Amino acid sequence: MKISIIGAGFVGATTAQRIWEKNLGDVFLYDIVEDMPQGKALDMMESAPLLGVESKIVGTNRFEDCQNSDIFIITSGLARQPGMSRDDLLNRNAEIVSGIAENIQRFSQDSIIIVVSNPVDVLTYLMAYKTKFPKNRVMGMAGVLDSARFRYFIxxxxxxxxxxxxxxxxxxxxxxxxxxxxxxxxxxxxIEHFLPREKIDQLIKRTREGGAEIVKLLKKGSAYYAPSAAIMEMVESIVKDQKRLLPCSAWCEGQYGIHDQYVGVPVILGKNGIEKIVELPLTGKELGELQESARHLAANIAKLNLSHR
Structure with a gap:
């Protein structure tokens, strides 16, 4: 497998390391900063004799080196700073993702794309819009990370x-x-057998604020260890055709009453990308919250001023 990571910052480089050490494929680490991805790739490759890894990592400033990739992982863009929401990143990161989409369409029309850059659900929509790829081959990483945080807090x-x-x-x-x-x-x-409702509600609140908590502690930049692990889990399910049930930002066509929009839902993830959206039996309150989340995303998508197609 050829796996290209667009953006060699903290998230991209850590993701490259995790995927490479798992021997999931040859990794191409791309960035516009001259020599930076090459340096990080060389540093990782020099650990190959110690780790017994057979795959390779190639750092590059040439997008054409990512030609014919099986999977693209998009991590490029500005990271959150203290006091910023993910939505605050919309305009600048939309410009970056649009340029990446044009290059992917030019060099790798049969690839699967995982968008990580924030705001991830909106930029996943933008990526699918720009590439015109089948919706099952364009997805966003968010639910796996948010679920991991919730699991850890519990x-x-x-x-x-x-x-x-x-x-x-x-x-x-x-x-x-x-x-x-x-x-x-x-x-x-x-978990209701172990924890009172009040405590569960506190853990839900902490999960929703999980990224902001880390941004506040770091003072500059945002999380990358847990996000890279979440990305790796998605990539592994695709590469090995594991057909894992994972929450991803996926294109809904009526599922959960949500139409023509990307939002986090449970999916079966395999070699063809998103192979099925699984509809859980949600309560009225749960379904209402999910649909309200989708309406918020729709409002941000509208800010992109994309023509309907």
Whole structure:
């Protein structure tokens, strides 16, 4: 597999390392900053004798080196700073993603695209609009990360191993995300058997503010360790055709009452990209929150002033 990562900053470089160390494919790390991706790629490749990794990482400033990639991961763009929302990044990052979309359409028309740049759901819509790729091959990374945060916060509160916790977060990657506590379990047992409602609500609030919490602590920049792990999980499911059930920003055509829009929903992720959207039996309140999140995203998409097609 040829996996190209567009943007060699903290998220892109850490993602490259995780994918490369898993031997999921040859990684091409692209950035416009001269020599920077080459330096990071060389640094990682020099650890190959110690790690026994057989794949390669190539750093490049030439987009054409990413030609015929099987998967593109888009991490380019401005990162959040303290006091900023993901939506504040919209205009500048939309310009960047539009340029990337044009290059992908030019060099790799059969690839699968995973958008990571924020605001991710809106930029995923933009990427699909610009490339005109089938919607199953364009998706956004958000739900896997938000769900991982929710799972960790539950495990931390209960003092148990994080891998024992399963949870699902739907909706847009922002303050309107929808952590589904009713589906959160510890080894199959609902978390309401372990935690009072008040505590669960606190964990939901912390999940919604999870990215901002890290931005505030870092003072400059945003998260990249957990996001890169989330991206790697999605890539692995595609490369190995695992058909994992994962929450991703996917194109809805009536599912959950949402039409012609990208929003975080559970999907089956395999070699063809998004192979199916799974509709969970949501309560009226849960469905209302998901649809409200979608309306917020639609309002931001409208700011892009894209002509209808």
């Amino acid at each position: 495990a931390e509160e209960l003092g148990i191993a994080p891998q024992e916790v399963q949870a699902m977060v739907l909706g847009g990657h922002g303050d309107e995300m929808v952590p589904l506590s009713r589906f959160a379990t510890v080894s199959g047992v609902g």
